[in-house]
Amino acid sequence: MDDLNSRWAKLEPHITVVGPDDDRPRPAVLMFHGCGGLRDHLPRYAEAAKAAGWRAFIIDSYGPRGWGRAFTLTTVCTGLLLRGNERAGDVLAVIQGVSARPDVDETRLALGGWSHGGWSIMEMMSADRAPHTLGVSNPGDVDLSGVKAVWLMYPYIGPFAFNKMKPWRHCPKVLAVTCKSDHLTTVRNAELVNAMIRNCGAEVESWVAVGTHAFDEPTNNGPMRHDPELTLEALRRFGAFLTDVAPHN
Structure with a gap:
């Protein structure tokens, strides 16, 4: 089993950094993709973070493991490999690794998780x-x-998320996005989870987006449908959320 330093050493070469062209310590958002791996929408969120004066770190959890999209769709997306509690180690290693960078203000970090990435963040927070x-x-x-x-973007809170109602041990500000037509959860289930996080002492804003799971990905796959206009609204809210956490300076 990796220790945190070893995990960071494996992940770091597979991280994309987007941000202002300077070396000053800036707030940083760490972005964790869904079970389908890196897709074209995350760079758009990274640009929104950059516009807000943040550095964005897009973490590829599959590159270091040598996994391709076809493999992960049939293993990770089905819960056979790398469930959220296991991938939480990636989240912890990146927090530690990014915090040590001189161009990052380690006192102002945000975590962003899309679907499986959100699940992994939630597991880390409650463990x-x-x-x-x-x-x-x-x-x-x-x-x-x-x-x-x-930032929890349609986080996976389905049958394998055994700890979804387990109280968080660290309670930062949260923006939780639920999709009204999400095939993996009901809005009621999502709101129960949000209420649990709120009861831990966190400030939780919830947004029910009128779309499907992964509406911001520029592809259509099964019950998931891309919605360009809703995606623009999500990008706007993401940038506003970061600005609220750490105003542009």
């Missing part, structure tokens, strides 16, 4: 982080005090 859990040997070594916000 007691005992040794050899969450896919790494030393999960408790990460300081979460700098994590000031979480």
Whole structure:
């Protein structure tokens, strides 16, 4: 099992950094893709973060593992491999690794998770982080005090998300996006989860978007349908959310 440093060493070469062209310490948002892997929509969110004065880090969890899209669609998306509690180790390693960069203000971090990525963030937030859990040997070594916000974009809260109602141990500001026509959850289920997070002491804003799961991905796959106008609204809200957390400077 990797320790945090080893996991970061594997992930770092597969991270795309987008942000202002300077070396000053800026707030940073760490972005975790869905089970289908990196898609064309995440760079658009990264540009929105850049416009808000943030650095965006797009993390590829599959590149270091040598996994392609066809493989992950049949294994990760079906819950056979790398469930949210295991991928949470990636989240922790990136928090620690990015926090050490001189061009990042480690006191102003945000986490962004799309579907499976949101699930992984939620597992990390609720876990007691005992040794050899969450896919790494030393999960408790990460300081979460700098994590000031979480963007949950249609997070997976289905049957395999056993800890979805487990209280969070760190409670930053949250914007939770639920899709009205999401085939993986009902709005009622999502609102129950949001209420649980809110009851932990977090400030939680919820937005029910009138679209399908992954409406912001520029492809149509099964019950998921791309909605260009709704995507623009999501990008606007993402930028506004970051600006609210750490005003542009």
